[in-house]
Amino acid sequence: MTVLNETFSDARFLDAIFFDLDGCLVDSTRAITNTFHHTLLTSGIAPRSAEVTRSFIGPPLRATFDRVVVEEGLDPAFASVLVATYRARYGAMSASETTIFPGVLEALAKLREYAPLAIVTSKFGPVAEKLVDEIGLRAHIAVVYAPRDEHTIEPKEVTLRRALAATGARPHATVMIGDREHDVLAGHACATATIGVLWGAGDRAELEAARAHAIVTEVDQLHGAVREIAMRRAVDRPSDLSQFNPGLPT
Secondary structure: OOOOOOOOOOOOOOOEEEEOOEOOOEEOHHHHHHHHHHHHHHOOOOOOOHHHHHHOOOOOHHHHHHHHHHHHOOOOOHHHHHHHHHHHHHHHHHHHHOEEOOOHHHHHHHHOOOOOEEEEOOOOHHHHHHHHHHHOOOOOOOEEEOOOOOOOOOOHHHHHHHHHHHHOOOHHHEEEEEOOHHHHHHHHHHOOEEEEEOOOOOOHHHHHHOOOOEEEOOHHHHHHHHHHHHHHHHHHOOOOOOOOOOOOOO
16 A cells, blocks of 8 residues: 655645545546436336435445345345446446546645645545546545445445555544545544535535534635644644534635
């Protein structure tokens, strides 16, 4: 596993910045919803509404299909078939149906001034790596932390802990950025700072309920939110986030 060991300037007060992939760096709505629709339809299951399908973006894929088979009264083992069908179609079509959110590449270039960057995603590792290569993110984020076992559900917290261990990043000097409650709750579980973004599948109510330390509405606000966290780290360097106020610049 590659370790983030970029040389820090004196102005760097963070050890690492971790990003969710879908809904945070890339707009995968079309790829994911089209693939869910295809998977259910070809498996003889009625497709879900657009609203329900949108809620599928973010959680582990196996957990979503486990839920579907329960709702349909099917053999739980059929979830594996659905996962395989989904991945076959997604692997072939994801790059052509996924786009990088406007402003993300510019934001990443700025944020590299504060810390090394990496992706922490619930997407299956080989699939995530392939997408990062094909869509043009590799030049900005070299390292992807993701589940490696396609047959088990790996909570986001577990993936984030693995990323922290691999990088040697101190939790209190690390930021987890994502669009869903899973990203924020994982950050809290691992004692990192958290930033929720509103251009993905999650909404403000979800991110506030998860107690994101900051919520931003536009990509160009990320730099300011991370800078605020970095400066607080430089001044306070708390051992935990108990005094870290949820409510940084929004």
